[in-house]
Amino acid sequence: MEDLSLWVNLISNVGFPIIIAILLLRNLMSSIQERLDELNKTMNELLETIKKQNK
Numbered sequence: 001m002e003d004l005s006l007w008v009n010l011i012s013n014v015g016f017p018i019i020i021a022i023l024l025l026r027n028l029m030s031s032i033q034e035r036l037d038e039l040n041k042t043m044n045e046l047l048e049t050i051k052k053q054n055k
Contacts, residue, residue: 007019
């Protein structure tokens with residue numbers, strides 16, 4: 001119930017569009033972080049494969 005009152009308070013203080021923009025930005029940043037983590041994993045696997053090929 002406290003979460004609901006927090007959201008209502010935020011919306012009344014800063015406005016609905018700003019809250020939606022913040023939520024969308026947070027969601028976008030989370031998605032980008034997941035993709036970067038996957039890219040990092042793939043790059044490390046590729047590096048290990050290249051190292052094995054050069055032996």
